[in-house]
Amino acid sequence: MPLSQAQPGDLVAYRDDASHIGMYVGNGQVVHAPYPGAAVRYDPVGMMPVSSVTRV
Template structure:
């Protein structure tokens, strides 16, 4: 069982949930569309935490955690070049902005090659 998110993680997840269905727009940081790192940056900004803009820099924000340590609110990263990020919500699921033509959605973290995770708050 995964503990319910608390505090800032809960606020970040609530923000991300409210974005479900919005379009993926490359380079966008909201409010009408997002790319992957724009969504995670906006979600954590809504929780009072400042994150860098890109996936490549977000992986170095906060403390690295292993896949077995994942908790709701953690940033989860994918592919060997660290080219995608999502917001972990528990139960093996994340909210992410997947790609052009695919809206912000909930998806399993197993659908892409896992590369690492960071806890920012």
């Protein structure tokens, strides 16, 4: 689905290979761990190229 239709709880896959996943929390933000071992944090949804948005 388009990023413009994202709702809180949707999964956002980044990069062409979907090698990074964040969870959309609303207001243009995702929660994710930027790399293994890093603390989970909030960042803008457009911090990396978005590959897809999935509702589970």
